[in-house]
Amino acid sequence: MVTLKDVLTRVEGELLTPGTSLDGLCPKVFASDLMSDVLKSAEPGSLLLTGLANVHVIRTCSLADMAAVVFVQGKRPDPASIEQARANGLPLIATRLPMFEACSRLVFLFGDVPHGR
Amino acid sequence: MAGRAVFRQEFSVKGGDFAKAGAVACRIKELLKELGFDGQTVRRAAIASYEAEMNVIMYAWEARMKLAVKPDEIRITVDDKGPGIPDIELAMTEGYSTATPEMRELGFGAGMGLPNIKKNSDAFRIDSAVGRGTRLEITIHLNGHRA
Numbered sequence: 209m210v211t212l213k214d215v216l217t218r219v220e221g222e223l224l225t226p227g228t229s230l231d232g233l234c235p236k237v238f239a240s241d242l243m244s245d246v247l248k249s250a251e252p253g254s255l256l257l258t259g260l261a262n263v264h265v266i267r268t269c270s271l272a273d274m275a276a277v278v279f280v281q282g283k284r285p286d287p288a289s290i291e292q293a294r295a296n297g298l299p300l301i302a303t304r305l306p307m308f309e310a311c312s313r314l315v316f317l318f319g320d321v322p323h324g325r
Numbered sequence: 326m327a328g329r330a331v332f333r334q335e336f337s338v339k340g341g342d343f344a345k346a347g348a349v350a351c352r353i354k355e356l357l358k359e360l361g362f363d364g365q366t367v368r369r370a371a372i373a374s375y376e377a378e379m380n381v382i383m384y385a386w387e388a389r390m391k392l393a394v395k396p397d398e399i400r401i402t403v404d405d406k407g408p409g410i411p412d413i414e415l416a417m418t419e420g421y422s423t424a425t426p427e428m429r430e431l432g433f434g435a436g437m438g439l440p441n442i443k444k445n446s447d448a449f450r451i452d453s454a455v456g457r458g459t460r461l462e463i464t465i466h467l468n469g470h471r472a
Contacts, residue, residue, distance in 0.1 A: 248441045
């Protein structure tokens with residue numbers, strides 16, 4: 209099973225929320241910039257990859273029980289949003305990789321694990 | 326027939342207040358967790374509440390949201406004052422949206438809110454009067470789904 213620590217390494221990411229645990233398992237991945245899609249289709253416990261970096265991403269992921277968020281393409285939310293995620297125990301990771309590259313690297317990491325849609 | 330409410334709480338939501346979007350849904354989620362409901366039930370109620378709250382913020386002027394927990398169901402009602410929905414059947418169609426580009430930039434307004442509320446409910450009722458407002462009634466049956 210893939211841990212968030214594995215994800216952080218694979219996407220060459222930076223943890224934006226020190227103190228949140230990276231030992232958690234994430235069985236599935238969901239990639240979208242549309243929070244409506246996350247609310248409708250993402251399974252609880254999934255890792256979200258997104259290029260959208262606002263407070264609504266944090267609220268959506270907290271409400272929908274997502275495991276963590278990877279912000280791609282160098283995007284990062286503002287300090288207040290990061291603090292809200294930290295308070296909610298939602299790990300945030302930032303990577304400079306573009307969405308396609310980040311997803312490609314995670315495909316190798318997740319291997320045969322069934323992915324999110 | 327549903328039993329008497331054993332827990333009730335009311336919240337107000339202001340149209341256009343994007344800064345506080347999700348605050349009511351977060352509170353409803355916290356309350357239901359504290360009341361000991363299982364994760365799936367809490368998640369369904371949280372998502373339905375959030376979609377409903379976002380609809381008020383995006384389209385209405387103000388609303389009262391009410392949470393009522395009964396022995397056999399969770400009921401969330403949303404009464405908004407707003408422009409109302411002229412064609413409910415059309416509004417319930419996945420992908421139909423009257424959202425502005427600004428709403429879409431925030432990641433919402435894809436025309437999936439109302440269908441997703443219905444998806445996360447066991448019973449869903451919507452009534453609307455153009456120029457006056459919309460009322461949603463979201464019910465989740467418990468069937469013994471306590472943690």
